[in-house]
Amino acid sequence: MSTVEERVLAAINMAELLAFLGQMVAFPSLGGNESPIQRFLADYLQSLGMEVDVWELDFAALSQHPAFSTEIDRVEGLGVVAMMGSGEGKSLIFNGHVDVVPEGELANWHYPPFQTTVAGGKVYGRGALDMKGGLACAIFAAKAIRDAAVTLKGKLLIETVIGEEDGGVGALAAVVRGYKADAAVIMEPTELMIAPAQAGALNFRITIPGLAAHGAVRDEGVNPIEKFIPIYQALMSFEASRNQQSDNPLFAAYKLPYPICVGTLQAGVWASTVAESLTFEGRFGIAVGEDIPAARQAFEKVVADVAQSDDWLRQNPPTVDWWGGQFESASIPADHPIVTTVGAAFTEITRSQPTYRGMPYGADMRLLVNNGNTPTLMFGPGNVRKAHQPDEFVPVDDLRVVVQTLALTALRFCGYEE
Numbered sequence: 001m002s003t004v005e006e007r008v009l010a011a012i013n014m015a016e017l018l019a020f021l022g023q024m025v026a027f028p029s030l031g032g033n034e035s036p037i038q039r040f041l042a043d044y045l046q047s048l049g050m051e052v053d054v055w056e057l058d059f060a061a062l063s064q065h066p067a068f069s070t071e072i073d074r075v076e077g078l079g080v081v082a083m084m085g086s087g088e089g090k091s092l093i094f095n096g097h098v099d100v101v102p103e104g105e106l107a108n109w110h111y112p113p114f115q116t117t118v119a120g121g122k123v124y125g126r127g128a129l130d131m132k133g134g135l136a137c138a139i140f141a142a143k144a145i146r147d148a149a150v151t152l153k154g155k156l157l158i159e160t161v162i163g164e165e166d167g168g169v170g171a172l173a174a175v176v177r178g179y180k181a182d183a184a185v186i187m188e189p190t191e192l193m194i195a196p197a198q199a200g201a202l203n204f205r206i207t208i209p210g211l212a213a214h215g216a217v218r219d220e221g222v223n224p225i226e227k228f229i230p231i232y233q234a235l236m237s238f239e240a241s242r243n244q245q246s247d248n249p250l251f252a253a254y255k256l257p258y259p260i261c262v263g264t265l266q267a268g269v270w271a272s273t274v275a276e277s278l279t280f281e282g283r284f285g286i287a288v289g290e291d292i293p294a295a296r297q298a299f300e301k302v303v304a305d306v307a308q309s310d311d312w313l314r315q316n317p318p319t320v321d322w323w324g325g326q327f328e329s330a331s332i333p334a335d336h337p338i339v340t341t342v343g344a345a346f347t348e349i350t351r352s353q354p355t356y357r358g359m360p361y362g363a364d365m366r367l368l369v370n371n372g373n374t375p376t377l378m379f380g381p382g383n384v385r386k387a388h389q390p391d392e393f394v395p396v397d398d399l400r401v402v403v404q405t406l407a408l409t410a411l412r413f414c415g416y417e418e
Contacts (some may be wrong), residue, residue, distance in 0.1 A: 001348060001408075004150055004416060008407050011144040014400055017136055018123065020044075021399075022116040024132040025125040029098050031072040034162040034170075037098045038078040041160045045082035045139065048146050050158070052082045057162075057173045065176065067371050069167035071203070071324035079173045082158045084142060089154030089415035092338075093184035093374060094142075094406065095171065095364060096135030097164030100127035101388050108390035122393040130387035133394040134187025134380035134402060135160060141406035145416075154414030157181060164364050167325040171364035175372040183338035183413065184368050185406065187380035189387060189394070192401055193355040194346070195378040196339050197250050197331035199258055200286030201362035202296065203324035205279060206231070206303060209316040210267075213274040221274030222312050225267050228278050231306050231318065235260050238302045239285075248288055250331075250358035257360050258285030281323075288329040288358065296322060327362025330369040332377065338413065342379055345408035349401055359384075379405070 001009075027037035038054075046052045057077040062068050085091075103113035103126050111117040113126040123133065138158055145152065157179060161170030188195075208228055213221025239260040251257035262282040268275030286295055300320050307313035332339070334356060346354045359378055368376040381398030 004418065005408060005411055008144050008148040008150055008411060009404055011147040012140060012403055012407065017140045017399065017403060018116070018118065018396070020140070021123060021128060021133055021136045024136060025116045025127050026114055028114050029100055029127065030102060031099050031163060031166050032074045034099050035076055035078050038080050038160060038162065041098070042080045045080070045158065048143055050082040050084045050142065052080065055079045055177065057169065059169070062169060062173060062176065065172060067172055067367060068169065069324065069326040070163060070169050071166035072163070074163070077162050077170065079170060079177065080160045081174060081179055083155055084146065085152030085155045085414055087155045089152070090183070090413055091155040091157065091181035092410055092413050093157045093159055093179070093181045093368070094138035095159040095161065095184055095186045095368065096131055096138060097161050097170065097364065098132065098135065099162050099165050100130065101165055104390060110391055118396065121396050123396060123399070124391055124393045126392055129189050129382040129392050129394040130384070131188055131380060133382060133399055134189065137381065137399055137403040138187055138406055140403050141410060144407050145410060150411070151417045152410065152414040153416060155181070156410050156414055161364065168327070168364045168367050171367045172371065175367055180372045180374045183336070184374045184376040185338065185342065185409065186363060186365050186376060186378045187402065188359065188363055188378045189380050189382035189384045190359060190378050191383050192346070192381065192398060193357045194339060194342055195357060195359045196334050196336070197248070197288050197358035198329060198363050198365045198378065199251070199288060199358065199360045200290065200292070200329035200366065201325065201327045202284045202286060202292070202322060203281065203326065204284055204299070205281045205321040205323050206318050208278045208318045210275050210277055212276045215272035215274065218274050223274050224278035225275060227310065227313055228265070228280065230310070231303060232262065234302050234306045238299070246287060248358065250356065251360065253357060254360055257358070258287050259360070260284055285360065286329050288331050290329060292328060325362060328366040328370055330366035330376070332369060332375045336375050338375055339377055341413045342377065342405065342409050345405045345412065348408060349404045
C-alpha cells in the first residue's frame with residue numbers, strides 16, 4: 001500500500017460516518033418522498049467541493065423508455081450526481097439508492113425505525129442496511145480522498161438515485177441524462193461478497209374469476225380460492241424445475257436462485273359470500289441471461305395449462321398481468337478490471353480472499369450494464385436477509401471494510417496524482 005493510500009485510509013472517520021448515516025436514516029424516504037434526502041445529500045456533496053448536478057426527473061419522458069418500470073406514481077423526483085477528479089484517467093461510478101420500503105408494524109420493532117441505534121456492533125434503522133449504509137460508505141470514501149488532499153486522475157461520480165425498490169426510475173434517469181463510466185460499483189448489501197452478476201425479477205398479478213353466491217348455498221357458486229390452490233401448486237412445481245436446471249456457479253450456493261414468491265392475495269368482500277374473484281401478486285425470478293419474453297410465455301403457459309384442466313377456468317380463464325418492477329438480469333466478466341480491483345482492495349483491507357457470488361435479487365445494476373454500457377458489480381455491507389423487515393441493521397465492521405475498500409478502489413481504478 002502506498003503512502004498516499006495509507007493517508008487516505010487514515011482520513012476516514014468512522015464516528016462521522018455513523019453520525020452521517022443517522023442523518024440519512026432520519027429521512028423517511030419512502031417511494032415518492034425522496035426529494036428531501038436528495039436535497040440534503042446534494043448540499044452535503046457540494047460542501048465537499050464536488051461538482052453536483054441536480055435535476056428534476058421527467059417521468060412522462062422516462063415512461064417511454066423500454067427499460068422503464070415503476071410501482072409508484074410520483075409527482076416529483078430529483079436526480080443527484082456528484083463528481084470529483086481531473087477526468088484524465090478512468091472514470092468510476094459509486095451508485096446507491098435513497099428510497100426505503102415501509103417500516104411495517106411498529107410493534108415488531110425494538111428500535112425506532114427512522115432513527116439509528118448502535119447496539120452490539122450493529123446500526124439499526126430502516127434503510128441503514130438497504131442501502132443508506134452503503135451509500136454513506138461511498139460518500140465518506142470520496143470525503144477521505146478530499147480530506148487527504150489527493151487528486152484523482154480519473155472522474156469519480158457518486159449517484160444517489162430514487163425508486164430502486166419499485167423499478168429503478170432514478171438509475172434510469174441518470175443513464176438517460178448521459179452518465180456512464182468505465183466501471184461502477186453499487187453498494188447493495190452483499191455480505192461483503194463481490195457480485196459480478198444479478199438475477200432478474202418480474203412482478204406479476206394473476207386474477208382468477210369466481211361466481212358469487214350466498215354462503216348458505218356456497219355449492220351454487222364457484223370459489224376462486226379453491227381455484228387458486230392448483231395454480232399455486234403448479235407455479236411451485238415450475239419454480240422447482242427451473243431451479244434444478246440452474247448451472248451458473250455464481251448462484252450455486254442458493255437452494256432457490258430464481259424463486260417465485262407470492263406476496264399478496266386478496267379475495268372476497270363479505271365473510272358469508274363466495275368470492276367473485278381472487279387476485280394474487282408476486283415476483284418471478286429470472287436467470288442471468290434469460291430471455292424475458294420467453295420466460296413470461298413459459299410462466300403464462302403454466303397458468304393456462306391449469307385452466308385447461310378445470311371446467312370453470314377453461315370457460316373463465318385467469319389473467320396474467322406484468323406490472324410494477326420488471327428487473328432484467330445483468331452480469332459482467334469475472335475478470336473485468338473493476339472486479340479484480342475491488343477484489344485486490346478487499347484483500348488488502350481484510351487480509352482475506354473475497355467471495356464472488358451472484359445476487360438473487362433485482363437491482364439497478366441491470367440499468368447501468370444493459371442500458372448505460374457501464375460494467376458494474378455490487379459490493380456492500382450487511383446481509384440482504386435483514387432488509388425489508390423489523391430491526392433492519394448493518395454491522396459497523398462491514399461499514400468500515402466497505403468504506404476502506406471503496407476508497408482504495410477509487411484510488412487504484414481512477415489513478416491519482418503523486
